[in-house]
Amino acid sequence: MTPANVPSADATPAAMPSADVSRGDVPPADLSLADGARAEVTSAAVPPMDATRAAMPSADVPLADATPAKVPLANMSSGKTILRRAGDRGWLIECADRRPADVAASIRAEPWASGLREVVPAATTVLVVAETAAGMGELAAGLRAVLDGPGAHRTGPPPGRRIVIPVRYDGPDLPEVAERLGLAPEEVARRHGAGEYRVGFFGFAPGFAYLDGVPESLRLPRLSSPRPRVAAGVVAIAGNQTVVYPGGTPGGWHQIGVTTTRLWDVTADPPNRLAVGDRVVFEAVAP
């Protein structure tokens, strides 16, 4: 094998960006395809899609003549809950007024959930992926029974554990956050530490848990320019959400503190100390 056999310029790692080669551990920052991943940063705080569109069942969508093939009934919308087909093995559930975390917990509690490969709660949806493509209609029926059946709304899932995370409120962005909010830094820390947050879902990066419930008085848009790499344990806020960074990711949130509690450790089993649905409180510790 000579270097001449190595691909020419149009196929070098620069043109075919292999993160393996070029980025090491730094996730999507410079990856050309990272829009989707980056959208995690930008879209998490976006309000839900307007209700009429979200609730629009597929059968009501007229198809213009320009479409050569009739779009198949990809969504099964006979019941109250909308299921949207997501590939050969997937259903995307619109949760409407229910918390995706609760819906995911209800699904996982079913005996047939062992036949599911993934149950992925997100901002307003839960994605369910089966192990095989056989029986997708049956799966839809099972999901409907969980979501719309008798008692579906009465027997809520367990409320989640309560996790206390000690935080040192001395983050690099704290002075600027305080100034922009017109508060003293100590008051920002006090208000952040006074709230109870709920683990909404994981996304953007392994172990990146979106915690909902930042008080109105602390809400700020994200940084205009994200930092390329944020260390594990950094506590940050953006919009109505707060996060404890898992480590090794870029980050566009305001860093107000740090915790020594390790919430994500890929060498541990399980790697996550937080689970969807858990309630989280932060406890200020002296710097």
Next chain:
Amino acid sequence: MTVASAAPGRRVRTRHRPPAPGTGPEPAVLTVVQAGPAASVQDLGRPGMAHLGVPASGPADRRSFRLANRLAGNPEDTPALEVTLGGLAITLSTTRHVAVTGAPAPLTVDGVPVDGAPRLWLRAGSVLAIGRPWAGCRTYLAVSGGIEAERVLGSASRDSLTGLGPDPVRAGAEYGLGPVRPVPAIPLELAFSVVPCGGPATVRFRWGPRHELFDAADRHRLTTTPWRVSAQCDRVGARLTGPPLAIGSVDLPSEGTVRGAIQVPPSGEPIVFLADHPVTGGYPVIGVVTDADIDLVGQTLPGDALRLAPVH
């Protein structure tokens, strides 16, 4: 260091030391002579952890990967090498069967062409080199017994999006080999891989979950455009170029995504999600490539033409 003292599943770094008397035979090792532009260790990945933000990863062309392991006598999820655009050369410290599948590429053993054989009996010390594929882009190399690589979250797959898994394959890297396994006696001419070649590849997809957000003209354009794979194509996804869809920017909260998802960012040029795709995305997914055809997309190169055909 002997095999017995190496932690199972861990990459062993101190090899080639002559065994001390009485410690048994020298361990079996694969040594990377030349790494090529983008080779990585893969197994069947980390499915089932998307709810923790962990991509499934795994081979970009799962069918060819499984075939390589079967030919080598291994269970299908045994760690093996995914070689993108060739350029890899390896040698073994012990004689073993090796299987080469996926994108067909010039193969040489000690400089002598051995093209066309999906399975070779590679002698200790000989150098097997994989050149740039004639068609497709990802070639798989499995060794009987499998290679030993670090497992993270239960998998030896290198995830290019998150950095989880073993380090990228570099020249000089050494991987222990598992116990040799008998290889199946099958007609090797039946062991072929599917890669795009010649005219446009037809890739089937299923509408949804968000096709309703697109108007009829956009849906028509998706299925009639001769798309080309852009230079922005890697293990995360393949961006397609062509007349852009007109949907523009959509306020869609992040939602779970699957391999094969055809996501449409505001630019209107679709991206097909591959092995290392992010677990959630904020752009609408107009359709999802079928399980049967997504491996074909994992073999496409910049410039390759493909058509998206809806299934019912």
